[in-house]
Amino acid sequence: MELDPRFAQSLVDIVAAELNQNVNITDNHGVIIASFSKERISHIHEAAARMLMSGPIREFSVTDEEERRLKGVRQGFNVPIIFGDCCVGVIGVSGEPAIAAPYARLAARFVEAALESNARQEKLVRALREKEELQSTLLNKVISVQEEERKKISRELHDETSQALTSIIVGLRVLSEHVHSDGERQKILDMRDLAVRTLEAVHHLAVQLRPALLDDLGLVAAAQKYVENYSRQYNIQVELSVVNISRERFLPEIEITLYRILQEALTNIAKHAKAAQVQVTLRKYRGKLLLTIKDNGIGFNADILSGAASDTCLGIHGMHERVALLSGNFYIDSTEGEGTGITVEIPLRRRKKTESGLGQAH
Template sequence: MKKDNYHVLDSTFAQSLTNIIAAELNQNIIICDHHGIIIAAFDRKRISQVHEGAANMLYSGNIREFSISPADEKRLKNVRRGYDVPIVVEGRCIGVIGVTGEPEEVAPYARLAARFVQATLESNSRQQKLVQALKEKEELQSILLYKIIDVQEEERKKISRELHDEISQSLTSIIVGLRVLSEQVCGSKEQKFVLEMRDVVSKTLDNAHRLAVELRPALLDDLGLVAAAQRYIENYSRQYGITTDINFSGLSRERFRPEIEITLYRILQETLTNIAKHAQAANVKVSLKKTRREIHFSITDDGIGFTPKSLRTACENSSLGIYGMRERVALLAGKFTIQSSEGAGTTVTVVIPLQDTRDNTISSNQ
């Protein structure tokens, strides 16, 4: 059947039905389309001929069963003695099926064949409608997920700027004020207290800076993925004492589409965080390469790795981070894979096409 019309007979499909029915009933079968043209027949020579009996019935608008008598066989073109039954699907006549023979004898066979064709077409129609509905649901989910991620990123950017511009400035002013106050107090006890408070505020300022960078680093928007990733990896190495090897293949000034950059940056954050928490790794390699058509991004550690079972469990059930990474990459029509074995480390690989191949529906709803 044609993809966009559930109620149009396809000739190849009709011929397969004809072969099945003819073999089951041991009768000569023809199927005509909604114009009365024979599109399938046990005798292939009849294909493409206009069955005048079927055509007359269809064009009259009086949809009914009819027989072909010996007189009709002589009077009408391309007909043979037998019995013909309209094929009606969901209230619409989409063709005619005919069985050759004595009309009284073959009428039950013709009706049985018509019911078989109708049931098959209705089943296919329901299946195709279900597939189409599922596809539309998946497209809608993709649009919704893309919108959610976009809103999240905008909110992260807003909070990051507030932390950097407003809260950091306020905390810096407090630190300066406490330093001045420590020089003005008289007692050593009071001075020590003020200096301790200054240290607390200073640590809070450092945490605010770190949180602002984790939420949305200004480097990512200003200079791009490579610069932001390098800064994040350097800070990560200092914080956790993990040796890092960065290979960005001469991409220091390369910029990609914003959705690609933020996706790869979030995957970098999530993966490195998981390594620090769970992998017990000493070394991490981060690689970013660009081909003519794709971006290849990988993160490899020398940690304890996963067993195949625990990896499947992490991917399918317990790890929202892995699920989130996979969904982000899928929105960009990319591939996300994890390779790991117990005691041999883990590699996370992402491949994203440079050309925007996402569904037009997503693009048009941004």
């Protein structure tokens, strides 16, 4: 454990102002690291160095004769600074030793108390940081597990359920050609139509869970397909602009995060915004991926994102948490009657090469 010179100097300034005396602090080797007389800093306090090297840690006074004989020493009284069962330095107060002694002891206790307070604060900050890191790790793990489960279910729906429904549709069509009653044929065709609608619903659900395009062709292709389907489903005009990105691939966690934010934001617009137009921009700029989503809807009071009402905005907070896991920034700006804008900035990192050889460094 060592005294920080800047911290020690701030303590010297406080103590010297309170005592109206010259004050200095040495480190645990007797080197002056803080002093009311700035020219003494970095000098050896020979009396303190001798005491520290002798073994026994004790208080000591400096006489007139010692001031003349020893280097970096002034008449006064000096007290060890004890912290964590160790001597981390010496504090000295100038003046007649008998008069300076109580002030030096008081100053040493003040410094020790300040060190203990600072250590407690650092411990609390460290504990808070560890807690936040653990929360981030757990949240990241939860999101990863969710995405893997989404991918698995989506693949099963696409490969197994969709194929089974397709077989049923074909079978019903063949069966309808072998019945002679018009009524029976119509019932079979109605069942076929129901199976077709179910297949479409299953396909839509599979895409919502995890679009194959996202894994196969990347963020841009998946976003373009999602916007196309969204505009057709909700009759909302969405203009997607892609800037400085062609067929580039990015880290999977970056791609899925931006895709989920686009998905969540457009879903919120369809549910709440009453918008007719949406402008989406995906841009690579100065080592970052920027996603902006702006609608011309009714907007809302952004104050509800803080305080008690924030519990109703879990979708927005979920987007914010996803971005924070990637050390990115999330901004939302909304005014009642003037629409809502969302901006996401995610720093790019070096992409590892994939087994397929498609990995690129960006």
